[in-house]
Amino acid sequence: MNAPLSPVEKIKSESRNLRGTLVESLANPVTGAIADSDTQLIKFHGSYQQDDRDLRDERRQQKLEPAYSFMIRTRTPGGVVTSQQWLQLDAIATTYANHTLRLTTRQAFQFHGIVKRELQTTMQAINAALIDTIAACGDVNRNVMVGANPHESLAHATVQEWAARLSERLKPKTRAYFEIWLGEEKIAESDREWEPVYGATYLPRKFKVAFALPPVNDVDVFAHDLGFIAIVERRGVLGFNVTVGGGMGATHGDDKTFPRLADVLGFIAPEQLLAVAEAVVTTQRDFGDRTERKHARLKYTIADRGVDWFKREVERRLGFALQPARPFAFAHNGDRFGWSEGHDGRWHLNLRIEAGRIADRGHATHLSGLREIAKVHKGELRLTPNQNLIIANVDARDRATIDALVVAHALDGFRTATPLRLNALACVALPTCALAMAEAERYLPELVGKVERLLAAHGLSDVPIGLRVSGCPNGCSRPYLAEIALVGKAPGRYNLMLGADARGQRLNRMHRENIDEAAILAELDVLFARYADDRSDGEGFGDFLLRAGVIVPARRVAIPLETTT
């Protein structure tokens, strides 16, 4: 018996290539919201309808509708923008959004709090900065990630270029975006655009691609639907190992959903990349589950049908076989803060941006500071997959100027922060995220402080331990790859998950379900004590928990093809 298609499939198919009734919705002055069906479609245009959840109850009592606003996310492959673009994005944040820029775990910018009547103007301003938002969300290929590794700057440039080309290739072809937001003339019905890769109903679900540059796995390459691990020799990119079927999101209490690490499929030459990506995407397009959105990601297609089947299908579509995967090794998935020199003698400054939120708060005038830096900086700016920022390609002569601004605007926190704080991630969660069950971004600084105190008590302040918080099991901060993760379950309550490695190659496991802060800290206190006493030299916290038997490893422990250096 065939299950019915999910309602979103109907909306997509009736949307006339993502147009829906967006124009009418935007013009309706009685509400700050758009029609329900349009809330699905607007994602494909790079925006989500949200409301300020802090105010929801209060406004209902005030007989006012929720404080609706829109989040806009950019399509910025590899998170690279010029100084000029930065200034334009900054102006948008302070003119139309809530005076913050939010760097995401996928190297994009998010604007929050844009009201409906300014949505078109904001979109136009973003496009005027030569940045678009097409497919930043929705059932299509999302922003393509690129390891930000500044040391391998030559390889980075090559990979970055491939990422941009891939992003372009997998971009929806509909003109809807240009009509609705940029006022382009409607094209005649007869020459309606055709989506060569996607077809009329696009993909069953979101689709994510990441490029990793070993030995750094900052992108958590095994967390994505499709991954490319660059194989670099003497600074040249030989090709890529292809990974498929990774993903984080799960649903509490639904064991048909789970985070999954990607499988390594094989090796390809750079010029095969676009074709391979298309074959993977179209296979998922044709075989992905369109009846149940919680089961529609590529990871479930592969888990259900087997990776061998999947490989055969992809190769059939390609007309050639993939080569055996090449050896690679990841050392860690964090950022390296501070200055580092690239192959060409130019410099890169990796700054810490807590939970990716750039704002002016008290003396921490980060937004203003980065604006000042962008005014003098001649290179580019790069967002890292860990929500941080790199001032890239700085001339040695200009370092002092930038350093001075960094200090003046309190952007130099990375110099003194503990490794715990530097590496911690948190998703957005409340008040904007509609799906949040508990706090994340707003809670992170306080939580880190408390965990820092525990670590200090056990003499562990200098040990790098990965901590990630997500407000719900969707896992936007990729929490299942953290040594310590809090996954939100209810206000003030989290699942405490432990035991991942620090290289993005082993998932953590549930340790305690649905506990409050006091219980979390109590658990950690005990485990930190054992770790302080019994760890072997250089042994990570996650690895220790495994060895100590606190955490029983999942069936698939590590990436089979990994060869450690």
Next chain:
Amino acid sequence: MPALPALPISLLPEEKSGEILRLLEGLEPAALWWLSGYTAALAGQAGVATRTTSAPVARETGPQERLTVVYGSQTGNAKRLAEKLARDAEAAGLGVRLLRADAYPQRELKNERLLALVISTQGDGDPPDDARGFVEFLAGTRAPQLPELKFAVLGLGDSSYPQFCAIGRKLDARLAELGATRLAVAGEADLDIETVATPWLDRTLSAAREAYKASSPRAATVTPLRAVAPTPVSEWTRERPFAAELLVNQRISARNGTRDVRHLELSIEGSGFAYEAGDALGVWPTNPPALVEAILDSLHLDGGSAVALVGETRPLRSWLLERRELTKLARPFVAAHAAQARAADLNRLLAPDRASDLAALLQGHQVIDLLQAYPADWSAEDLVAALRPLTPRLYSIASSRKAVGDEVHLTVANLVYDAFGRSHSGAASAYLASREDGARVPVFLEANERFRLPKDTTRDIIMIGPGTGVAPFRGFVQERHAVGARGRQWLFFGNPYFERDFFYQLEWQAALKDGSLHRLDLAFSRDQENKIYVQQRLRERGRELYDWLENGAQLYVCGDATRMAKDVHATLIDLVAEHGGKDREQAAEYIDALQQQGRYARDIY
């Protein structure tokens, strides 16, 4: 005026019932009551009414033999007094007819012998809406000479306005100019209306009786009429307010809203208030206690000391809290205080050529500001005597009984502003905003017959109500939904910000969904660079609006009187001119005609 319903199963010959309907068209409730009494009396005599029958109560009174009482009233005060005068005059055996100014047949003026005029001043020295035509006619060149007329004018006003009782004064002077003689000196009633009105009523009545006797020797034989006004159903009145329990006090502007606006729900269970959508609720406030203490402090007076005045003794504090105006300043107190403080500059403000300076003073200052700016010694007794009596405030009822049962809902803007280094608040709005659930609020019902839904429910209605002006329209929409009205509802609403000040947003959205509201046009002035007000939306919708009007739609405006109502009025004329192919004068006449037919009603403050 909506068409009259056909007579019920009629005992009348067909041509008579048509005639009767024609005669009844446009009559005031008071007149209709009177008529019912008349016909009932006829029936009691078992006689047949013919033109020659001399019915005791309804002698064909000629103009020489009757007192005509005309009123112009916006919020019902003048009407109430006019009704009282008519009742008392009848009780005293005079022939009386009571007319709202816009129902007064102007060509009869020249034959009029005894005329009493009760009229308030609105806007910036303007007539009330129902008296616009009457005042224009009297002031204009078409007004006849009136050598035989004896008249008395009672003006109602508020001495905190610069044009205090301007319309009353103007009519009094004009009638004299047309050759008429005064029955009694004109009254100029301030907000403590009765202080002036009661003696005026007495004076006028006795003078009218004298004049009446002189012209009508048979007067003594006339049997008093039945009460001209329907006896109020409720025992609770302005003077004897009902203690309504506050059920809900909910802020309805967002936390960052431009103003703190409250939605209040009061229980009127047991009050007998049979209100109609469009009526207002009167509220007797208590002054802000902190303000009273500040005044006591600044004058070094003891709030506990007993003060006796006109037969009432209570502690000074209680006088100030419950009996005297402190938040609104009026000319008489300024004059008294100038004398008390020997403040020459303050005194000079009272000169005729300083009217606008005085206006500014009255608008922006409270009693405390004056006390602080011009220190003076006041005794408790003198102070209480110099201050104006506290007056109730009116609030449009924002509900329909058919929807909410024994409740009255209000939409109240909490008036708070900073001036002279102090936070100032309004008396009644602050009082209401600070009441908690369960509190008892002294209220009374203030009927507003001029602001009613059309009896004919198939008629369309257009409601223009920015700000708290939207209040009665919530009641209208509830009412029309409850009775299943087939006419359409169109609302124009405006305020500074969409996100913060969209009063009753969820309800309007629901009303649009369930069809009880057909159109909603919004003007949020500060959401874009150029301010947009409801007038602009009216203009944009001019064509359709005109079509609705041509189609018989009834038009309502409620809210701010100082600017909004004027601008809307002008815009209406513009759009009738543009879309009706008329010149401005014709368009103005079109709008005036709507007003006269009761199809354009305003409730503005």
